[in-house]
Amino acid sequence: MKLLLIIDDYLPHSTRVGAKMFHELAIELHLQGHQVTVITPDFQQKDILNIDHIDGITIWRFKSAPIKDINKISRAINETLLSIRAWKAVRHLIKPDTFDGIIYYSPSIFWGGLVHRLKKVCHCPAYLVLRDLFPQWTIDAGMMKPGSLIEKYFRYFEHYSYRQATRIGLMSDKNLQLFRELHPDYHCEVLRNWADLQPVKKDDLNYISIREKLNLTNKIIYFYGGNIGHAQDMANLMRLAKKMQLFEHAHFLFIGQGDEVELINKLAEEWNLTNFSYLNSVSQKVFKNILSEVDVGLFSLSAQHTAHNFPGKLLGYMVESLPILGSVNKGNDLQDIINQHNAGFIYVNGEDDLLYEAAVKLYSDSELRNVTGRYAYQLLCEQFSVTSAAQLIVKLFEDNDDID
Known part of the structure; x- marks a missing residue:
């Protein structure tokens, strides 16, 4: 046809x-x-x-x-x-x-x-x-x-x-x-x-590792990539980054565009965050390479939503077998899908303590990150x-x- x-x-x-x-x-x-x-x-x-x-x-x-x-x-x-x-x-x-x-x-x-x-x-x-x-x-x-x-x-x-x-x-x-x-x-x-189910193949000799570029070689990277706007309630993730400053090797990397870019950079400055980096949007090829280097995939949805979105960015995380960590609006069935398949940790936006506790678990336990990431990829293959x-x-x- x-x-x-x-x-x-x-x-x-x-x-x-x-x-x-x-x-x-x-x-x-x-x-x-x-x-x-x-x-x-x-x-x-x-x-x-x-x-x-x-x-x-x-x-x-x-x-x-x-x-x-x-x-x-x-x-x-x-x-x-x-x-x-x-x-x-x-x-x-x-x-x-x-x-x-x-x-x-x-x-x-x-x-x-x-x-x-x-x-x-x-x-x-x-x-x-x-x-x-x-x-x-x-x-x-x-x-x-x-x-x-x-x-x-x-x-x-x-x-x-x-x-x-x-x-x-x-x-x-x-x-x-x-x-x-x-x-x-x-x-x-x-x-x-x-999503296409094939993880990235690192065959670009010109690609410079994001870990080397930002001096994050020994860090556990919590990554957010995509739209940075009101629908995401980015202050939610910034509060998490602030709490995680207690952990020397935790780092939060946000990449994207949107109407809350100014907000996240302002909060990072006000809170004197040393565990946070922001980069403007990059090409799809570079983005995929970055996904292959990070440790945890972050996302957030505004608590005010009545619709129940499944952010497309999660599929990119799942392709690279990343554990998913994030917040949704109340009643969003994404929470059940991810949690019941052990593909990550999803909470209702506003449950800051639970989100923080899960972030600490993922920071402290590399095997938990690996197992959860494998379940995320398995869920991708089965349903997406x-x-x-x-x-x-x-x-x-x-x-x-x-x-x-």
């Missing part, structure tokens, strides 16, 4: 988990014999459309204004224009037989217009990979007022995007339950996050393989009864 993937961020320029996941999905679909095209924005190119290829995947990059790491008003405007700019760039390439199926990723919530036009021409089904219940999480966090004009604006595009989907994939059972309560009229199912995700999505396109 000829399949189209749509996402607002893609390789090789992106350092985000969503871009990595979608490229892994594209490669898996290609290996299964499908012809794969990706539509994605690029704010650096001058031409309205550029076409290139990576790993056998055809990529249509359309010219866009920036939508990442800019102020909220500019981002909202530029994301609103994504579908318009994309269709203007690619419409001359679209014929009735161009695509047999569409897979689009949210965030962003603004792909509905493009998907609508593509479905109308190609008469094919569309699968929405829904990873973020926006704007709900901003309301939960107190960043957006319920019933406000801006909420109504975002809700319109959110529902328009949902209406274009023949089926919607949510990342967990609890998320599926919540989504059905909020939006009972859509066809949806659990589509877990996924990219092959399983691809097969579930493709099933929709193969089943004519599900096509509108």
Whole structure:
């Protein structure tokens, strides 16, 4: 089949988990014999459309204004224009037989217009990979007022995007339950996050060890990699780093971008943390190499969330057999999944003492780190393989009864 993937961020320029996941999905679909095209924005190119290829995947990059790491008003405007700019760039390439199926990723919530036009021409089904219940999480966090004009604006595009989907994939059972309560009229199912199961092969002679670079040779490294923003409640992990200063060889390394970078650096300075380092985003290749060197994978979710996310960063930790340590919002089934499979230690955000006690255990016991990490990789293989995700999505396109 000829399949189209749509996402607002893609390789090789992106350092985000969503871009990595979608490229892994594209490669898996290609290996299964499908012809794969990706539509994605690029704010650096001058031409309205550029076409290139990576790993056998055809990529249509359309010219866009920036939508990442800019102020909220500019981002909202530029994301609103994504579908318009994309269709203007690619419409001359679209014929009735161009695509047999569409897979689009949210965030962003603004792909509905493009998907609508593509479905109308190609008469094919569309699968929405829904990873973020926006704007709900901003309301939960107190960043957006319920019933406000801006909420109504975002809700319109959110529902328009949902209406274009023949089926919607949510990342967990609890998320599926919540989504059905909020939006009972859509066809949806659990589509877990996924990852390529192969650990990194250190064959890059130019790569400089992060331990050598930061003088962390004898340290136990607690690593956080990914978005550093309000949804993560990064102060939660900074409190843990502060408590762990008692242990000479414990070090916390955070890498990423987001609107709480200033906060974590400010807290590190105020608390005079000597066991903390922050680095800006790095390439996916460097990121994978760093994962192969650290000891514990950290994550945090805001206690205010009503949605139950499974952060994609955890899969990167699991690929490298890292024990997982983190906090979730109350009721998140991620806590049961990780804890029951002995893949890590997950607590409700706010249970600082329990999080600290687990961090100390992992610091003190190398065998515990090794065993827990092996269970994490085993869980990845059982429930989060990219092959399983691809097969579930493709099933929709193969089943004519599900096509509108």
